[in-house]
Each structure stands twice: as C-alpha cells, then as structure tokens.
Amino acid sequence: MAEDRWLDDTEQRAWRALLVVVNRGLPGLERTLKRHDLLVVHYSMLVALSEAPGRSLRLTDLAEAANVSPSRLSHRLRLLIERGDVAIESVEGDARGKTAVLTETGHERLIEVAPHHVEDVRRLVFDHLDEDETACLAAALGKVADVLCRRDGTTTDVG
C-alpha cells in the first residue's frame, strides 16, 4: 500500500468541496429539523418507512434503508416510538425480529416536516446547479454510492 498515487488538481477540488458541503452544509439541515424536535436520522427513518410496502420494515432493513448502524437505529428509534410516530410489531415466524410500522401520526409528521427539509436541501445544493450539473452529480455520486451499498457486509477493506 501507500504507493505514490496522489490526488490531481481536479480530484482535490472535488474532495475539498465535498468536505465543505459535509462540514458546513449538512449541520444546517439538523438545525432546521430540530425545530420540529427531530434529527436528520429520524427523518431518514420516517422516509424509509413511508416508502416501504405497508409502510413497515424489518428493523435490519430499516437500518439499511436509512444508512445507519443497528445500534444507532435502536437509540434513535426510542423517541419515535415514545411519540407514537412508529409502532413496533413482532415478526411471525421469527421471534428475534421486529417490524417498525409508520403510524398515521408519524405519517402526518413526515408530511408536515418534509417540505421544510426539502426546501433546505434545495437551498443547500440544487438551487446552485443547473440541470446538467445536477445530472453529473447524480451520476458520479451514484456510482460511488452503488459501490458502498454493494459491499454491505463484505470485506471492510484492503487486500
């Protein structure tokens, strides 16, 4: 490892820009959602459920869909359950499993919050890009994301 494969100028610009977006842009999204007593994680969980058939998902699948670790899911799910946004059911045929179901309350909360969050995302990213740039971004990030999703439980790294 550690060959001399440095980053060229374009790659550096891309990488540094990504860091700026992540470190300066994303926290702003948290701030907005916090006014609705939610974190972005919560929002992702609600979205994932709302898009699932029957508005319900096995916890493992919910974690997958929301891009979070099982433990993080567990911790953040507590609030949503206490609030009645999500209900927990047991899986028939597997006593280990649990299924999270988006309640009507939860769905209404999502509908209320979503426009504000989307507006934030727009102001953060897409308001500054034209159609081509957005397509490029989707294509490039999509490739990277695909790789990350494909190797889920596979080899962590290196050889």
Next chain:
Amino acid sequence: MAEDRWLDDTEQRAWRALLVVVNRGLPGLERTLKRHDLLVVHYSMLVALSEAPGRSLRLTDLAEAANVSPSRLSHRLRLLIERGDVAIESVEGDARGKTAVLTETGHERLIEVAPHHVEDVRRLVFDHLDEDETACLAAALGKVADVLCRRDGTTTDVG
C-alpha cells in the same frame, strides 16, 4: 415558505447518493486514521497548517480552513499540542489571538499519514470515476461549496 418545490428524480438520486457517501463512506476514513491515533479533524488541521505560509495560522483562520467550529477546534487542538505536532504562539498586536504553528514533528506525522488517507479517499471515491465524472463532480460540488464559504457569518437562512 414550504412551497411545492419538490425534488425531481435526478435530484433525488443525487441527494440520496450523497447521503450514502456521507453515512457509509466517510466513517471508514475515521477508522483508518484512528490507527495513527488521529481523527479526520486532526488531519484537516494538520493539512491546513502545512499549506499556510510559515506553516502557521491564526486559530480563527485555522478553524475556517479546516471547516470546524471554534469550539471543536479548541477541543481537538489539545491532543496535537500535547503531542508536539502543533505549537501555540501569541499574536503580537492582539493579546486575544493565538497562532498555531505546525512543528517539524507534526509535519513528519502528516507526511507519514497522508498517503494512507489519500489512498482511502481514492478507494472511496475516485477509483470509481473516470476523468469526466471527476471533473463534473468537482464543478458541481465546487459551486455548492463556494456558496457555503462565501456566506460565512452572514444570514443563516431564509428571508
């Protein structure tokens, strides 16, 4: 606010891909640096200093360059100072200010760690993109990042 400006299909793909990269990809970078007893924040700070004239920066400017809040800088700087990677000097003419200077030790540590980190970034992102895609990514993210950097202490949002 809260008009009906939803995200179209391309925008959704871009945004969701970004979330995947952030939530699944970036944590991996932390893991690698941790083997060298560093966080990515530390690395960013070392890089920022190494690129500054005289390898030194006013703390405010360092925070800016490393994309971190003043308080986060303060907390994470402690380790680097204890270790001797960074030295602190007072600013002449302003007794409030402090200047962080990258020591020779710190510079050597950066040189040692950088290739591993860069290799990680490569495997995460650029190994999966061709030249055009990388250029697109740099252009699109660059635009977004520019906006974020331009409005530093200005209006947080909305009008």
Next chain:
DNA sequence: TCGGAGTAGTTGACGTTTCAAGAACCTGGA
C-alpha cells in the same frame, strides 16, 4: 435431541460534537 454457529436487536460506556456561557481583550464613540 443436542449443541455450536450465526442472526436480530438492545444496552451501556466512551469519545466526539454542539451549544451556551464565560473570560480576556480590542475598538470606537461620548
């Protein structure tokens, strides 16, 4: 039927980030 290996989910502790507050200092006007 038993037992080891793997899966599903939870918990608590630890390290990090954030936020609000504060200490120290500078600036400019009355």
Next chain:
DNA sequence: TCCAGGTTCTTGAAACGTCAACTACTCCGA
C-alpha cells in the same frame, strides 16, 4: 477616560455516534 459592543478563544454539560458486549432466538449438522 470610560464603557458598551464586538472579537477571540476556552470551557463544561448535554446530546449524539460508535463500539463491544450481551440476550434471545434460529439454523443446521451430528
């Protein structure tokens, strides 16, 4: 001169994410 308001940096508490156990269950082969 003095003081109000802004800047610079630090600190401690609270909230969050991660990691390593741990419980409970399923699967499968002997």
